[in-house]
Amino acid sequence: MSIVETADAEGSVSLHQRILSDISERIMSGAWAPGHRIPFEHELSAQYNCSRMTVNKALSQLAKAGLIERRRRSGSFVRRPQSQAAVLEIHDIRIEVEALGLPYRYERVARHKRRSSAEDRALLELGAAGPVLALECGHFAGERPFAHEQRLINLTAVAEAADEEFVAIAPGPWLIGRVPWSEAEHRIRAVAADRHIAAALDIAAGAPCLVVERRTWSADHPVTHVRFTYAAESHTLVARFTPSQG
Amino acid sequence: MSIVETADAEGSVSLHQRILSDISERIMSGAWAPGHRIPFEHELSAQYNCSRMTVNKALSQLAKAGLIERRRRSGSFVRRPQSQAAVLEIHDIRIEVEALGLPYRYERVARHKRRSSAEDRALLELGAAGPVLALECGHFAGERPFAHEQRLINLTAVAEAADEEFVAIAPGPWLIGRVPWSEAEHRIRAVAADRHIAAALDIAAGAPCLVVERRTWSADHPVTHVRFTYAAESHTLVARFTPSQG
DNA sequence: ATGGCGATTATGTATATACATATTGAAACG
């Protein structure tokens, strides 16, 4: 999320947004270095000839975005960037494939309904035993395998999934829109392909693969755990930067 | 950035924040599904017995966070989640290592000052030729190699780097705080270790590695390009979720 | 010196009010 929304498209930006982008620019350009005290609210309201509330709106947003730190009685200060946070966009695989200009094909490989094993519960971070749906799917770009999907769905949280075959539709798009998620966690790592994955992706066993695992919660209930495995050549994750706090 | 900042620690939350978290919870839990019209500002201000401005503050934040969409004359509606965006925190390697409870060691392997080659310019997305500093560094966790760093610094943008040996301090921490960055781009992928990397990380050639590349700009000038290579077992990137707009 | 205390100051939150703006629905008109 960019802080300054519709940056000077024309002259039709609100005052507090102009104040925000003015200050934000001075920080980004380095004119106001970390630690620098930016003008007090009453000074800015005099400069811009507006009320303190308007300035306050701009500065509050800058503080929430982590660009400045506000201290009562002392003023507002440019923050030192702490941890770099990048926004990683994780799209539906169909969209990723089609962005490459290749035809997308989906295939359901396997589907098992079972009582959750200890391993299932570990993956889903599930406390008690209950029914789960285990799925294995292939995603293709043209003729080549693009990604292999191994997914667990917590049927206690998403009972309707038990009646879905997932032949015509992939579980990802099926879940999106049906289940409101509140939280998710991604783990990204490199692995060597085991025999199973090697066969699925049509690569040599031991070849490097990128693994993206996602665990999703909805209102504190585990919903799904999915592991996507990509052959090394086929995929690069791109993350754009956000100047955020630490 | 979580939308509800200090969620009900005690009763000491501001009213607009309570309104925000009330609504946010109803959306997250699915009680208010995508497309649902949430109460008008004047209705909420009656419910909470507060002014419309207070409600407006809460709803504006929800809109900016992408949870709701506001339409003049029609009201505010729960948005359908579009693209999933996760926040990827990329820390300094020292911090990552120490988080594992292992002693951290840094080592500068090589340092070359040169006129930028065509490859350098491609990596930095640099237009004209100019001096660059090429660095190669090792990061160790205990006795084991943890990550290998290959870095280019654009000396046109960061002239002072020419006088730094980078023996005592790693280029990452050196650059942070000295150069205000405004933008960065990350590329994450899996590769097979070539002989050079294999030797540096003390792994077999062809073994899978996680590569994180980062390109950084400051006020539209390319500053640095860095490639971190991790042995597969040593590292997993963790990304937390943000319910963001698309 | 030093420890406490009150005054000062900047931010944090909330209010009532005002007018602008976009959009919709209905009435008026050709």
Add this chain to the structure above:
DNA sequence: CGTTTCAATATGTATATACATAATCGCCAT
């Protein structure tokens, strides 16, 4: 019947005002 116009409505922005809260400075007494 279709089009234009207009009023109603919800949000968007800005104001002046008020009081709360936290942090700091300086004064004063010990």
